[in-house]
Amino acid sequence: MSGFSLSDLEKIVAERGSQGDSASSWTAKLFSAGIDRAGKKLGEEAVETVIAAVRGDRAELVSESADLLYHLLVVLAISGVPLSDVLAELERRTARSGVAEKASRAGA
């Protein structure tokens, strides 16, 4: 297993999106097409991911999930939202749920 992360992919997306050639780079093509086209692709990949999950097709679920995460990073990049903002929001929720859990344990 490599140490490849969403943060690594975010960097590739940013680089291709700003400097890539639309003829050879899908990322550059999506950046020039804009948020409507990139958002549509994200929606399609989300639906394809759900279909794979409901069918119980594990290999397809892995493949569609990769498409989904990639297209989410493209939409975030076009929108000027860094992945770290999303992770910070997830971290805040985790911290909140930790507090809620302790409070409910104390009340039990």
Ligand SMILES: N=c1c2ncn([C@@H]3O[C@H](COP(=O)(O)OP(=O)(O)OP(=O)(O)O)[C@@H](O)[C@H]3O)c2ncn1[C@@H]1O[C@H](COP(=O)(O)O)[C@@H](O)[C@H]1O
């Ligand atoms: N992870 C991905 C990735 N996942 C999916 N895709 C592309 O997303 C596109 C759309 O997928 P679909 O299955 O919907 O293809 P399609 O039906 O032919 O597309 P449309 O007809 O809807 O236009 C395909 O061209 C896929 O190659 C990706 N393209 C790029 N990446 C990553 O981005 C990097 C840079 O890629 P380029 O920008 O192409 O250089 C790559 O090294 C990868 O790490």
